[in-house]
Amino acid sequence: xxxxxxxxxxxxxVPVRDAVGPAGGWRxxxxxxxxxxxxxxxRLPGLGRPHALVFDETYxxxxxxxLLLFGHEMDAKxxxxxxxxxxxxxxxxxxxxxxxxxxxxxVHPPFGKWVIAxxxxxFGPDPFGWRIGVAILGILSVVMLARIVRRMTxxxxxxxxxxxxLAIDGVAIVLSRTALLDGVLAFLVLAxxxxxxxxxxxxxxxxxxxxxxxxxxxxAVALGLACGVKWSGLWFVVAFGLLxxxxxxxxxxxxxxxxxxxxxxxxxxxxxxxxxxxxAFLTYLATWYGWFTSNGYYRTWAADNGGxxxxxxxxxxxxxxxxxAYKFHTGLTTAHSYQANAWGWPVLARPTSxxxxxxxxxxxxxxxxxxxxxxxxxxxxxxxVLAMFHQAWRWAAxxxxxxxxxxxxxxxxxAPWLLFQERTVFAFYSVVFLPFMVxxxxxxxxxxxxxxxxxRERRGNGAIVVVTFLFVALAASWWFYPIWTAEIISxxxxxxxxxxxxxx
Numbered sequence: 001x002x003x004x005x006x007x008x009x010x011x012x013x014v015p016v017r018d019a020v021g022p023a024g025g026w027r028x029x030x031x032x033x034x035x036x037x038x039x040x041x042x043r044l045p046g047l048g049r050p051h052a053l054v055f056d057e058t059y060x061x062x063x064x065x066x067l068l069l070f071g072h073e074m075d076a077k078x079x080x081x082x083x084x085x086x087x088x089x090x091x092x093x094x095x096x097x098x099x100x101x102x103x104x105x106x107v108h109p110p111f112g113k114w115v116i117a118x119x120x121x122x123f124g125p126d127p128f129g130w131r132i133g134v135a136i137l138g139i140l141s142v143v144m145l146a147r148i149v150r151r152m153t154x155x156x157x158x159x160x161x162x163x164x165x166l167a168i169d170g171v172a173i174v175l176s177r178t179a180l181l182d183g184v185l186a187f188l189v190l191a192x193x194x195x196x197x198x199x200x201x202x203x204x205x206x207x208x209x210x211x212x213x214x215x216x217x218x219x220a221v222a223l224g225l226a227c228g229v230k231w232s233g234l235w236f237v238v239a240f241g242l243l244x245x246x247x248x249x250x251x252x253x254x255x256x257x258x259x260x261x262x263x264x265x266x267x268x269x270x271x272x273x274x275x276x277x278x279x280a281f282l283t284y285l286a287t288w289y290g291w292f293t294s295n296g297y298y299r300t301w302a303a304d305n306g307g308x309x310x311x312x313x314x315x316x317x318x319x320x321x322x323x324x325a326y327k328f329h330t331g332l333t334t335a336h337s338y339q340a341n342a343w344g345w346p347v348l349a350r351p352t353s354x355x356x357x358x359x360x361x362x363x364x365x366x367x368x369x370x371x372x373x374x375x376x377x378x379x380x381x382x383x384x385v386l387a388m389f390h391q392a393w394r395w396a397a398x399x400x401x402x403x404x405x406x407x408x409x410x411x412x413x414x415a416p417w418l419l420f421q422e423r424t425v426f427a428f429y430s431v432v433f434l435p436f437m438v439x440x441x442x443x444x445x446x447x448x449x450x451x452x453x454x455x456r457e458r459r460g461n462g463a464i465v466v467v468t469f470l471f472v473a474l475a476a477s478w479w480f481y482p483i484w485t486a487e488i489i490s491x492x493x494x495x496x497x498x499x500x501x502x503x504x
Contacts, residue, residue: 027156028147028150028156028159029147030156031146031150031156031157031159031160031163032142032143032146032147032150032159032160032163033143034160035142035143035146035160035163035164035166035167036139036140036142036143036146036163036167038142038164038167038168039138039139039142039143039163039166039167039176040139042167042168042173042481043135043138043139043173043176043177044135044139046485046486046487047127047128047131047132047135047177048126048127048128048131049127049485049486049487050127050355050357050370050372050486051085051088051126051127052085052127052355053081053084053085053127054178054179054354054355054372055178055180055352055354055355055372056180057130057178057179057180058081059106060112060113060116060130060179060180060181061084061116061120061125061130061179062076062080062084062098062099063104063106063113063116064113064114064116064117064119064120064130064179065084065092065095065098065117065120065125066099066104067110067113067114067117067290068092068117068120068121069092069093069095069096069099070099070103070294071290071291071293071294071296072103072104072110072290072291072294072295072296072297072299073103073104073106073110073113073296073297074099074100074102074103074104075099075100075102075103075104076098076099076100076104077098077099077100080098080099083097083098084098084125085126087125087126088124088126089124089126090124090125091124091125092120092121092124092125094125095125103295103296103297103299104297105297105298105324106297107325107328107329108181108229108230108231109227109228109229109230109231109284109287109288110228110287110288110290110291111184111225111228111229111287112181112184112185112228112229112230113181114287114290115133115134115137115184116130116133116134116179117133118133119131119132119133119134119179130179131177131178131179133179134175134176134177134178134179134180134183134184135176135177137176137183137184137187138172138173138175138176138177138183138187139176140187141166141172141176141186141187141190141435142163142166142167142172143163144187144190144191144194145162145163145166145190145435145438145439146159146160146162146163147159147194148162148190148193148194148197148439149161149162149163149439149442149443150162151197151198151201152197152402152405152439153402153442153443153446155446157449158442158443158445158446161442161445161466161470162438162439162442164470165380165438165441165442165470165473166434166435166438168377168380168473168474168477169376169377169380169381169434169438169477170373170374170375170376170377170477170480170484171374171375171376171428171430171431171434172431172434173481173484173485174354174372174373174374174375174428174484175374175428175431177372177484177485178354178372178374180428181229181230182230182428182429182431182432183431184229185226185229185230185232185233185431185432186431186432186434186435188222188223188225188226188229188233189222189223189226189233189236189409189413189432190435191218191219191222192218192219192220192222192223192226192236192240193219193240193405193409193435195215195216195218195219195222196215196216196219196240196243196244196247197405198215199213199215199216199219199244200244200247202215203247203248203251204251207251207255213275216244216272216275216276217275217279219240219244219276220275220276220277220279220280220283221279221280221283223236223237223240223276223280223283224279224280224281224282224283224284224286224287225283225284225287227280227284228283228284228286228287228288231329232413232416232429232432235412235413235416236409236412236413237276237277237280238412239408239409239411239412240408240409240412241272241273241276241277242408243404243405243408244272244276245264245268245269245272246404247401248264248268248269248272249261249264249268250401252264288318291318292314292318297321298317298318298320298321298324299314299317300313300317301316301317301320301321302314302316302317302320303317329423330420330423332423332424333422333423333424334424335424336424336426338350338351338352338353338426338427339424339425339426340352340425340426340427341421341425342414342417342418342420342425342429343418344427345414345417345427345429345430346381346384346385346388346414346430346437347381347382347385348375348376348378348381348382348427348500348503349427349500349502350427350502350503351373351374351375351376351427351428351503352373352374352426352427352428353371353372353373353374354372354373354374355370355371355372355486356369356370356371356372356373357369357370357371358370358491361488362488363488363489363490364490365490365491365492366491367490367491367492368488368489368490368491369488369489369490369491369493369494370486370487370488370489371483371486371494372483372484372485372486373483373484373503374427374428374431375480375483375484375503376430376434377473377476377477377480378476378499379469379472379473379476380438380441380473380476381437383441383469383473384437384438384440384441385437386444387437387440387441387443387444387445388406388407388410388437388440390440390444390447391403391406391407391440391443391444392407395407402439402443403440403443406436406437406439406440406443407436407440409433409435409436409439410433410436410437410440412433413429413430413432413433413436414430414433417429445466445469448462448465448466449462449463449466450462479497480497482497483497
């Protein structure tokens with residue numbers, strides 16, 4: 001049941017210990033684990049297909065190898081892609097031949113590339129090796145979302161539905177099967193959100209007892225690592241920091257405490273900032289360990305331009321590196337055929353094609369196609385857009401904290417990109433807010449199912465609607481799966497999957 005929780009409700013109206021999570025033991029894990037298995041079945045088979053460097057894998061697969069070999073990114077030779085693909089089955093050391101002797105200038109922090117590097121270390125420098133680390137995080141994201149939604153809603157069924165929707169979605173599948181940074185970022189953002197949900201429940205159980213709030217520490221580490229993947233993680237540091245403080249304000253108001261806002265600012269907001277910001281910052285710095293201990297790009301800048309030494313030199317050099325990378329990010333306006341304005345991301349206006357091949361393919365037809373396109377399941381995404389409006393109404397009308405939470409996560413991942421109308425951006429960045437769209441959709445489906453106190457007829461009709469929707473969503477995933485996973489199909493079959501002209 002989707003309980004209503006108002007920040008301004010009188011204390012007796014809503015118990016302090018709301019949404020502590022459903023009981024169930026192994027039953028609470030059954031649905032999430034099964035959805036994790038489904039996610040694995042959709043992500044792992046054929047993970048090495050296509051045997052190519054897909055989209056920005058051309059950067060990150062090689063950066064991961066360079067981190068393993070040198071501790072920092074290195075410039076690659078002109079024919080490095082061909083050399084790397086020819087190494088299929090060799091060990092990591094053999095990949096040293098694809099690099100020049102000079103450090104590379106890169107504009108993203110190292111942690112996401114270390115995840116890619118871990119797969120290459122274990123499985124070798126081939127497509128499966130550089131994709132498997134991201135794939136594992138994508139599978140774990142499904143399990144994690146199912147558990148988070150289960151806790152938020154108090155329903156094993158709704159948690160399983162959320163896991164199911166994320167498991168079968170195209171953006172989630174493609175970004176789990178491709179060695180890009182955004183799938184890693186999405187996992188860490190979701191982990192931080194889940195930790196804060198656990199912190200909220202724990203705090204309400206223990207209130208007014210003060211504690212170190214260990215789940216808030218976990219969230220801070222996850223947010224620091226998120227920033228160590230992409231700087232867009234900073235938006236979640238701000239958004240989630242405010243969110244956890246607003247939750248504390250909610251409990252003070254529910255208990256009828258006088259001067260609740262002032263007490264929250266002094267006793268909750270300041271301690272939250274003193275925990276989250278330093279831990280996130282130090283965690284972020286730790287992701288640069290390889291650069292600090294090697295001869296990475298700009299590593300000696302402060303020594304060469306001021307004679308600084310020791311830790312001061314290292315930090316000044318890193319600050320200069322960040323200033324230069326910031327200039328790149330804010331000035332990136334190079335046109336790309338698949339760039340997509342952020343306004344269109346939620347409705348799949350212009351998905352990103354990562355790979356397309358039509359020559360030399362065998363599909364028993366006159367013309368064949370092989371594509372990897374980061375296209376969401378239209379049934380899920382278009383319904384989720386409607387659900388976001390529904391949850392916005394729920395938050396405004398009845399102050400349902402769950403609705404506010406998903407809106408916060410969604411806006412933190414989407415709204416900042418609306419500020420960069422001239423910058424070159426891509427729709428696959430949306431994978432970071434996809435779990436929040438799925439959560440909103442799941443909660444709206446829960447509303448259709450009805451509460452346990454509803455009549456049997458009401459719940460029966462709701463179940464028919466929800467089951468029908470899930471079946472249609474599954475059928476859509478079956479239809480689009482070939483172009484999410486580089487299966488070779490006829491050109492005609494490919495055309496039939498291009499529902500909108502902007503998808504081509």
